[in-house]
Amino acid sequence: MRELFCFFSYAYFTLFFLERSDSSAELGWRCTLYDNRCLVFVDNTDPDNLAAVLALANVKFRTELMGVVVTGRAANFNRDDPTDTVKIVDSAIALRINTSRMRNFLEKSGYSHVPVYMGTSSPHTLIPHDAHIDERDFDDLTPGQIKNAENLIPPSRMNSRGTIGDLTQILTKDRANIDVVVGGPMTDLFMLILMFPEFAQQIRSVHAQMGFFGFGETGLMEFDGKPRGKRQFNAACDPYAAHHVLMNLDAPVFLYPSDVTRVNGIGFSNPDELARFLEDTPATRELTRIYRIAYEKMVKPKGEKIFVHDFAPVLGYLQWLSHGCSYHKNGIFYRVKPIKVTQVPFRDEERDRWGEIDIEFMDEPSYDPKSRFVAVKVNEQAYLGEMRNLLK
Template identity: 25%
Template sequence: MTTPLIIDTDPGVDDAFALALAAASPEVDLIGVTTVFGNVSPELTTRNALRVLALLDREDVPVAAGAARPLVHPQPHVSKAHGSDGLSGFADTLPEPTRGPDPRDAVTLLKDLLTAADRPVTIAPIGPLTNIALLLAAHPGLRAKIARLVVMGGGIRGGNVTAAAEFNLWCDPEAARRVLVGAEVPVTLVPMDLTRRCAVSAAWLAELGAASEVGAKLVGLTPDYLATYRKFLGWDGMALHDAVAVAEAVRPGILATRRFPVDVECAFGPGRGGLLVDERLEHADRPGIDVAVDADLDGLRGFVLDRLRALGVRQ
C-alpha cells in the first residue's frame, strides 16, 4: 500500500529534484503540493511547482499557494543561489502548465487532503515552515491524520545564510519553533549537515541528463545553483538538500536518525534562526524529534539517480 504524500515547497532547484523523486517513487502517492515564500517570491514558487509537475506529467496533483511572508517578522531577502526565477533563470524551459493553482489556499488544501485521506499522510516540508505552523495551529484536530513530517531544515553545526542559521529555519524562526519544539506530530528533521554530505557530482548530473528528456530538463535547471556550490564545496558538485529529505519520506529509514530535544533561536541577533540540538546524554529522556545524522552516502546518491533516470522521455 502506498503512502499518501504532500510536499510543502518553495521551488528552488533542489525542490524540483525533490518533486521529481516523489513522482518517480511507487512507494508514495503524491496527493498535493503546497507552496510558500522562500527561495523566490511566492508567485514564482507556485509557478515553478506547476511547471515542474507539468514536466513530470503530474498535473493531476493540486498545487495551492500558501504563505507570502513569515508569521511575525519580514524576511530580509530571498536566496541568490537559485537564480532570478528560482530555477537558474531556466524556468521557461519547462512546459507551460495547462492548469493554474488550486483556488484554495495552502492551509485549506492541506486540511481538505488530510480530512479526505483514508490513512495517515506524510508531509514533507522542504521550505520555510510557515504553512505547517498555520495548519497545526488552525486545525489541531487533524494531527492524528499526519503520519509524520519529514522536514528539511536547520544545521547542527551552523548555517548557510548566517553563521548560525540554515535558510529554511532562518526565513521564519517563529514558525519553525512552533513546528519543531514540543512537536505535536512525529517529526524527522533532515539538517544541512547531512544533506551537504550527500552532494552529487557533475558526473552524477551528466549521467542523469543523458538518461531521458526529463532528466536533461532537470539538469538544465542547475547552472546558477551548481556555480554557487562549486564555490561552497570546493569541487564540481551541488547539494540536493530537499531531495534527501524526500528520499526519507519515500523510503523510511534510508537516513539514520537519533532523537534529540531541539529549539530554534527566535531572538534578534547573530543566532536568529539557528537550530539548537541538545546532544547531552543527561537530557536524552526529554521530549525530542528524530534528527537525521548519517546515511550510506553512495547508496543514497544511487537511489536518487536510479529513480530520476526512470522518469522516461516526455512526449
C-alpha cells in the same frame, strides 16, 4: 561507479521495508506497506525542491503524493541594491510565478495529476531572494512580464488545484494519517495547522531538511565571508513556525541537516555530471536545465559541488516507512540519533538567535508523541542508488 549501486537499491529497500519495529505500536503510529500518504512543502522553486517533488511522485507504491504546497520566501527584485527593503508585492509575485513553474514542471514530467497549492510567504530570509535563482534568469519570462504577473498567467493555471485554503477543505473531508516532507521553511505547515487545527492530529511524521548543527562531517557553510554557525536557514525564515512544529507538534519529527549530506561522495561537480548520472527523461532534462541556470550563482562562485539538499528528507521519509514507521539508528540511508529539542528562539528579543535550534543527544528515544531525531551520517552508496532510481 555510481551506476553499480543503483542495481541493488530497490532490492535493499524492499528488504528493509519488510522489517517492522514494536516501537511504532507503542506510539500508535499506524503504518502499512502501501497505504501511506504524504504532503510535501517546498519553498520558491529552485532545482533541489523540484528534485524532492519529482522523487516523491516517483515513489509510487510506497506512498501516495497527495499534493505539493509551494511556500514563498521574502523577495526583493532590486538586485542592484541588496539592502533595499523587502517588498510584499514582489514576494507575492515570486510565489505566484514559482507555483506555476512547479505545475509546469510536473506536467512536463508526466505528473499533471499531482495537485499543486499556492501557499503563503515566510516572513524573513537570511539571503537576497535571487541568491540561488532569480525569476529573470529563466528564458520564459521577461522582467516586464514578471512585474505584471497578475495579468500574465490565468488564475486557473497559476494556482492549479488552488491555494492552501482549498487544501484545508480537502483535509476536513479526509481524516486519514498524513506524513509530511518539508524542503523549506515550515511556514505553510504551521499555517495549515492554524487554519485547520485537526490537521495536527492527522500528521503521522515530519521529515525536514535543515541547515547546520556543526556536528556533521563538513565545515560550517559561509555566506559573504561570515560563518552562519548554527543558524538554520529554513528555521530563520520563520522562527515562529519552526518553534511551534519542533517544540509542540505531537508527532515524531526527523531532521536532516546539510552538514550531514554535504559530503563529496554524493555531490556533483557541475550540472553536466549530474545529467550523465541520471537517466535521460523529459523530467531529468528539465531538472538539469534549471540546475544549469542556478549553478552560476548557487554553486560555482563558492567552488562547491551540487548537493541536492531537499532530496535528503525524501530518503529519510522512505527509510522511516521501510522500518515500519519507527526509529532505526542504522537505516539504509542514514544513521539516526534521538534528540531532545530544548529551545527554538522565536521572540523579538531573541532575534540574534533566530534560526538556531538547541538540541541534546539522547541514548534512547523518548517514545512519546514528541519524539525528535536527527540524521548524523549518510550512506553514500544507498543514497546515490535511490537518487537515480527516483529522479527520472
